[in-house]
Amino acid sequence: MKAFERADDVPFLAAEVAVDKAWTAASFRSATHVWNSYVTDPQVAPLSHHPRLMAVGGGYPVIELGESIGGLGVSGGSAEQDQQAAEAGLRTLGFEVPA
Structure with missing residues (x-):
């Protein structure tokens, strides 16, 4: 982990979920919101039981020069809010x- 920030009033679980979203995005080089449809596939469904896999919006791989160099995870709002915040964070950085 290179960086982590948690606001004072954010529940500890939300902070842990953000880290897991970043892990999922970096591990599979795909946004976490796409996993909702992936885990409905019987061949992929067993992965949904992995304790770190997060199949909700808010996680993105960080891509530089076509290579995945890490992951960004946001948690604490709705899945849509987390996804929008992660997108804004990537653009800001x-x-x-x-896609």
């Missing part, structure tokens, strides 16, 4: 938002 100068990274593109993967």
